Amino acid sequence: RDALFLGIGRQHDHNRYMKSVKVIFDEDGLKTISPPEKDKDHIRENILELRKTLHRFAYQHKTVKKLEQHMIDILMLFNKHATVTGTNNRRMSIAEAALEVDLVAYPKLTDMLVETRLLEAEEEGLKEACQLYQKTFIQRKLMRNVLIWWLPPAEEVAQRLPTTQQFLREMWELYDQSGPSRPSKDFARDEVRCVDAKLHYGMKQVDPIKKIVFHDKQGQPRLFEDHDANPLRQKFFVLWSPPDELEQTDVPQRLSMAAMGVASTYTTEPETTPVSPLRRKSRSGDLEASPPPSTPKVRLRQKRQLQVESSYPVNTEIFERKPA
Template sequence: MGKKLAVLEIINTLTGNSHQSLKAKVFNDSVHGHIEFHPLLVMIIDTPQFQRLRFIKQLGGGYFVFPGAAHNRFEHSLGVCYLAGKLVRSLQRNQPELEITDKDILCVQIAGLCHDLGHGPFSHLFDLFFIPKVRPDFKHKHEHLSVLMFDHLIEENHLEAKLKENGLDGEDLLFIREQIEGLPKDSSQKQNDDVWLYKGRGREKSFLYEIVANKRNGIDVDKWDYFARDCLNLGIASSFDHKRYMKFARVIEVDGDKQICSRDKEIGNLYDMFHTRNNLHRRAYQHKVNKIIETMMVEALIKADPHLRIFPGANGRKLTMSESLDDMHAYTHLTDSVLEHILFSQEKDLKESKDIIQKIFTRKLYKCVGQTQPTADTELEKPLEISKAICLAVSEEELKGPQLDSDDLVVHVVKMDYGMGNQNPVDYVRFYSKENSNTAIKIGKGEVSQMLPENFLERYIRVYCKNRDAENVAKAERCFAEWCDKKKFSKPKPGNFLDTAMTLVKKRPRDGTCGPSEGPKKSKKILGNTYKGM
């Protein structure tokens, strides 16, 4: 028996597997198939702080528009961890001169696993729209909350000893935090060619910071997973192949930093990646119905916040959602379930919030008035100022009645880009040729194709009306059209403008029976009565 174990150990050493692999856990993932995790990663996964991600939907309010978008931050985090390990191992195997250690690999995987720990209810809805309204003093993004939650997870579950057992020290923990958040927000300097500001790893391993969250050009495993996972669950095709990109990834020194570069022939695959990103934003993330549902959800959460003191803090005191940002013990209990808590509550103080949520469930959404596209060089005012200007665009005499109330309008300024504003992110990628694999080169857009975009940013202005009364909506449409004309913007498309992701209209049966389009109205009425009785 002893000889068999010795032979097995030799085989594991030759194949790159260690005794840890025998204790690894296998997950069956819907995107990546059977994926294997190091025992330390499994310990992190099996904590309340990480399991919380099961109850936070990846696409926020997108589930109310796309029924398949029920996936969550838990499975996404597993996917990012897996891809991070796969990419860094590929670099280790192909370029031993980089001296990538097993400890480096484990740190990169932990960063990938924990990069989204700080997300609040309904993901970006919480940190982009809720937090700025209720806590304008809180200037951090969800990445900072992820670092705070990571530290809380380690301390609360007494994992310090396990980290040491796996060879991780304070410098490694700093490296993990830096991968998640980047440089500290209060840093007096930005990373430049002369000074290396990261402390977890030296400049010779700068490429490791480009795997989980690439600040240079946005090409990282986080995007690779959510592109594949979101496309799968949304039913949207993706033309980007991250497996192929990995095959040709190579680290080359550029201006003193070691960067992850790609083969010159892969530039088309990279443009496909950014096109996939734009396509997802256009068809799903920025879908006009999705965005107004998220706006209504934010309104409901803001109104509920002062009265929803249900999250137990570290000292036992119950905190609100906004107060939980300063207490990770309370934040651990903050998930999408807050919506059901409001909906089923009998508290009178939560009635306004409850009414808004009932409107979402019964599809009594704010009415989309229309959409216009300003010119690229136009400086736009803030949405509130645009709302006021639209209301004043037509006088009371012309309307033959009172003007619109700006509080009745919702204005969204929607940005579509490749992730870097009006810049082409591929300009920040370096490539190599088959003949010279150690020299990084830049490839201009004109050298690739004449059919690539000239501009990488476009904006739309959408207007919604809270009062769904036909007369009020018609008034809003007229004011919006007049405002667009004065601004010399494109003529606004009506509220039912065609989205590229809109579902095809179901035809009425020829036998004269009630068609699919008539059924939901009755269902909405029944559903509405049900919620009113709660």
């Protein structure tokens, strides 16, 4: 259904799959559902890759991530004043009804309950939440992209990849160390958020193909391992709703440059490679080996291209180091 409405071609035939599978014993003697080995590429391309595509195009799209953050803010404001009736006519906040799983109040927590009260805007206590809903969901004034960064595969970098909180800490350190000659206006730093998207086959870093027991034409179990598979790709979204007075200042560009500076530190890995000794010909035509070098030569592995996006054009002149 989702692939159809997103315009993504789907080639997987569930009926054909169910007709081709068998129940066989695996290496531990347990019964397992086994597809034929000829379907390995089909399962990879039309099931596993389709899942990643749907998450990239829809479920974890940058606009979805922004709307999720806005909805969190709206529900936090909504929860302060909105109540529902629970067991024994007890008035409960929506958070209490959800956490306590009240048998009367919990079924009332639907999208229609929240959306109707936000659109009607009849309650004075919900005024702030209603205004934020109108601005973000109705007028579509969403957060801006300070930076969108495709993280490199973990095996390609020497250091551990950062978490979202660690990325923000390093970004603020770089932001404070560098800046323009004139001071910038203050703003609430907790409004700058970093959220991640994990695109995988359903088992994070594990390739599901390794877990499937296939069978050959004789019905014997077979296992496969695809060394070219890329089961997990991670993406960071640094989002911010800048106040109107800061939109035309250098703050958004500085934030974008600081975030890009942190991301760039995770794109190279030092690699130590011994230098091959050169051979030269003697006058007699025989080859003579030159003495090996005393120390190996250290070189940097070729840089992976930094995959980033930003709503703000980056100007390197505003991100110079402050004089010591």
